[in-house]
Amino acid sequence: MNHLTAAEMIAIKRDGGALDRQMIEDLVSGITDNSLSDAQVGAFAMAVRIRGMNIDETVLLTDAMRRSGTNISWNLDGPVVDKHSTGGVGDTVSLMLAPMLAACGAFVPMISGRGLGHTGGTTDKMESIPGYITSPTDDRFHEIVRTVGCAIIGQTNDLAPADRRLYSIRDVTGTVESIPLICSSILSKKLASGTNVLAMNVTTGGGAFMSNLEDACELAKTITDVAQGAGVKCHSLVTDMDQPLGSAAGNALEVQYALNYLQGTREDRMHQVVIALGAMVLVDSGLASDAQSAVMALEKSLSSGLALEKFAQMVTALGGPADFVESSANYLVKASVVRNVTADVSGWVSGVRAKEIGMTVVVLGGGRTQPGAPINWSVGVNQLPSVGDKVEPSTVIAQVHAATEDAASIAEKRIRAAISVSETAVVPRKVLIDN
Numbered sequence: 001m002n003h004l005t006a007a008e009m010i011a012i013k014r015d016g017g018a019l020d021r022q023m024i025e026d027l028v029s030g031i032t033d034n035s036l037s038d039a040q041v042g043a044f045a046m047a048v049r050i051r052g053m054n055i056d057e058t059v060l061l062t063d064a065m066r067r068s069g070t071n072i073s074w075n076l077d078g079p080v081v082d083k084h085s086t087g088g089v090g091d092t093v094s095l096m097l098a099p100m101l102a103a104c105g106a107f108v109p110m111i112s113g114r115g116l117g118h119t120g121g122t123t124d125k126m127e128s129i130p131g132y133i134t135s136p137t138d139d140r141f142h143e144i145v146r147t148v149g150c151a152i153i154g155q156t157n158d159l160a161p162a163d164r165r166l167y168s169i170r171d172v173t174g175t176v177e178s179i180p181l182i183c184s185s186i187l188s189k190k191l192a193s194g195t196n197v198l199a200m201n202v203t204t205g206g207g208a209f210m211s212n213l214e215d216a217c218e219l220a221k222t223i224t225d226v227a228q229g230a231g232v233k234c235h236s237l238v239t240d241m242d243q244p245l246g247s248a249a250g251n252a253l254e255v256q257y258a259l260n261y262l263q264g265t266r267e268d269r270m271h272q273v274v275i276a277l278g279a280m281v282l283v284d285s286g287l288a289s290d291a292q293s294a295v296m297a298l299e300k301s302l303s304s305g306l307a308l309e310k311f312a313q314m315v316t317a318l319g320g321p322a323d324f325v326e327s328s329a330n331y332l333v334k335a336s337v338v339r340n341v342t343a344d345v346s347g348w349v350s351g352v353r354a355k356e357i358g359m360t361v362v363v364l365g366g367g368r369t370q371p372g373a374p375i376n377w378s379v380g381v382n383q384l385p386s387v388g389d390k391v392e393p394s395t396v397i398a399q400v401h402a403a404t405e406d407a408a409s410i411a412e413k414r415i416r417a418a419i420s421v422s423e424t425a426v427v428p429r430k431v432l433i434d435n
């Protein structure tokens with residue numbers, strides 16, 4: 001076999017050509033074993049970002065990245081399912097949906113990611129629970145999924161290592177927003193984790209990586225096609241991320257939000273997304289015969305308290321406090337400064353810019369500006385309004401949780417700039433856009 005050099009393969013993509021199987025295999029091996037330099041990986045990512053990839057190349061890239069590390073296999077008495085989001089702000093869906101699906105009889109080995117740019121990460125959120133371990137041994141992970149039904153953990157060292165390196169380079173080279181790169185990144189990990197069913201939440205709007213609706217729909221279709229081609233039952237939902245999905249953004253604040261949801265306090269936009277994704281999983285896995293019975297099963301998992309119980313069991317099994325659910329306020333770290341931000345005019349909320357809210361959390365210390373940096377779990381923003389809400393000058397439009405008064409003042413300024421109020425009534429934004 002005549003192998004080309006990395007520079008030759010990168011140049012083919014740079015000039016708009018298609019890469020064949022051998023080239024993609026060689027590039028992925030070079031990413032995994034570090035024989036490609038960071039500069040070469042960055043150049044490859046930029047060539048793909050600009051020139052794109054056809055569906056055959058995307059399938060080959062996904063498959064090569066999946067095979068770059070371990071592939072987990074499950075031998076369980078029921079369907080192995082998962083859900084993933086392409087990223088957002090106040091997107092706490094995984095924390096609620098994993099135990100809800102487990103309560104409905106599915107097994108949910110959820111390997112989640114950390115915060116990225118302005119978006120929050122499920123792994124970081126779970127780590128705000130004292131003692132919770134997001135990197136258990138393989139045996140323990142298997143055991144918890146088998147006995148509890150769900151386990152939310154972080155990416156392991158040997159799952160799709162090519163993605164881990166490519167992703168960290170994309171993150172700092174302006175190459176995140178690429179359909180083939182996002183698709184192969186997400187699916188290489190999901191396919192390696194051994195799921196049979198996958199529900200994808202593809203976000204769109206100012207707070208999403210695919211801000212444009214057309215691109216989001218194309219990404220949704222690409223992910224669905226590639227996953228189904230690889231034998232996974234997959235459906236994608238396109239949802240609005242122009243405003244945060246829930247009213248809280250920040251790690252410990254989102255854990256409390258998820259607990260409130262599981263205990264019965266529900267916001268309509270969040271609930272619509274949780275139920276729509278959950279119903280897709282239950283129907284695709286055969287646990288429900290149609291969407292209506294799937295919705296009933298999901299609602300029952302909440303009203304019976306079983307989803308909350310599954311969450312509690314998962315937390316304890318992964319090292320968290322045994323009474324976390326009943327006494328979360330005693331365990332979740334609290335910020336030193338909590339400040340209410342009130343509206344300064346009367347009117348209707350016309351925008352809550354998700355990216356700006358996400359960046360406010362990062363600036364408060366709840367996200368990272370350097371890979372691997374520590375984060376402050378206590379900080380963030382909650383009590384955010386929704387587009388269409390009526391406000392008066394005394395209405396709280398956000399509560400800032402900050403480490404210092406100065407940080408709270410900076411956050412308050414950003415939040416005021418992120419939330420706009422109109423003098424005339426505003427129609428709420430639809431959250432479910434396409435499926």
Ligand code: URA
Pocket residue numbers: 085086087113167176181182183185186209
């Ligand atoms: N999430 C991922 O895991 N990868 C991407 O490229 C984008 C979101």
